[in-house]
Amino acid sequence: FMLTQPHSVSESPGKTVTISCTRSSDSIGDSFVQWYQQRPGSAPTAIIYEDNQRASGVPGRFSASIDRSSNSASLTISPLQTEDEADYYCQSYDGTSWVFGGGTKLAVL
Amino acid sequence: QEQLVESGGGVVQPGRSLRLSCVASDFTFNYGIHWVRQAPGKGLEWVAFISDDGATQHFADSVKGRFTISRDNSKDTVYLQMSGVSPADTAMYFCARYVVGVKGGYYFDLWGQGTLVTVSS
Numbered sequence: 262f263m264l265t266q267p268h269s270v271s272e273s274p275g276k277t278v279t280i281s282c283t284r285s286s287d288s289i290g291d292s293f294v295q296w297y298q299q300r301p302g303s304a305p306t307a308i309i310y311e312d313n314q315r316a317s318g319v320p321g322r323f324s325a326s327i328d329r330s331s332n333s334a335s336l337t338i339s340p341l342q343t344e345d346e347a348d349y350y351c352q353s354y355d356g357t358s359w360v361f362g363g364g365t366k367l368a369v370l
Numbered sequence: 371q372e373q374l375v376e377s378g379g380g381v382v383q384p385g386r387s388l389r390l391s392c393v394a395s396d397f398t399f400n401y402g403i404h405w406v407r408q409a410p411g412k413g414l415e416w417v418a419f420i421s422d423d424g425a426t427q428h429f430a431d432s433v434k435g436r437f438t439i440s441r442d443n444s445k446d447t448v449y450l451q452m453s454g455v456s457p458a459d460t461a462m463y464f465c466a467r468y469v470v471g472v473k474g475g476y477y478f479d480l481w482g483q484g485t486l487v488t489v490s491s
Contacts, residue, residue, distance in 0.1 A: 293475035297414070304464055304484060305406075305414065310477035317479075350414050352478075357428045359404065359416040 262286045264351050264362035271368035277339035280365045282351030284334075289327050294334040295352045296325055299364075305350065309336060343369050372397040372480055374465050379485030382455055390450040390485055392465030399446040402426075402468035404478060405439065407461035407487075415461075419468070420448060432458075455489045462486050 263285040272278040282294065296309035307316040309325040312334065322342070327334045338345055346369045351362040378390040392403060405417040418439045419428045427439050436455075441448045448465060463485050466478035 293471070293473070293477075295477045297478070299414075304481040305466075305478070306481065307477055307479050310479075311471040311473045311475040314472055316477075348413075352414075358430065359419070361406075361414040361416060364413040 262353075262355065262360060264353060264360055266349075266351060266362040266365045268363070269366040269368065271370055272341055273370050274343055275340045277337065278341055278367065279338075280336045280349050280351075280367070282334040282336070282362050284332050284353070287355075288329060289332045289334055289353075290329050292353050292355065294325070294327060296323075296334075296336045297350045297352060299348045299350065301347075308349075338367075341369050345369055374403075374467060374480060374482035376463060376465055376482045376485035379463065379487045381488045381490060382452075383491050384456055384489055385454060387451070387453045388455060388487060390452065390463055390487070392448040392450075392482060394446040394448075394467075399443055402476075403441065403448040404466045404468055405448075405450050406464045406466055406478070406481075407459075408464070408484075409458075409461040412461075417463070418450060452487070455487075457489045460487060460489045 265283045293311045297305040298308050299305040308319045312327050313325050325336045348364045350364045375393050382388045400422045402421045404419045407417050420439045424441050436453050438451045465482045467480040469479045
């Protein structure tokens, strides 16, 4: 299966942004979805695991959910801060392979 | 401080081999470990997985039959042996620790800084 994300999103500081991640086949609920943040020149870090659990040290501004009707997951950041400017990747698995979305570049203008 | 440190990257000619290492420090090395790569300017691509005891291994279709993964728990190290490399294998290679979450799922909670592999003649 594939996970499809928007290539880029942009929003102003203090606002709310939502990044989507759509699963191409089978149900989004079949396996947990994770979200990773990657700042330029750095390794990825986990921000959300098991659909909606914040990783250790991640502020409450980050939240996530899945929507079975649209077969997608979403990551919401509110309120946005300039330091949130980064690439965001969703990720899931099918038991023997792990799949990443193509990544979304978030610009905080 | 818990960390993973990759090494072994460099410039390698097409068709040759290279072995990457991922060394863990400051934590008990009883976790599954993944390799994930990122081509220049591109997104993340999962490459391979090895379980904590080495008994279970999985590979992406793009590397199956060319890459192998192994571990030496006495040295807190996981290896990625790359053979028959091509320019498409040019990427930063990250190793990542695979841990269980509160609902019984798993995720990559700790990543190394990566080692760069460039395949070029």
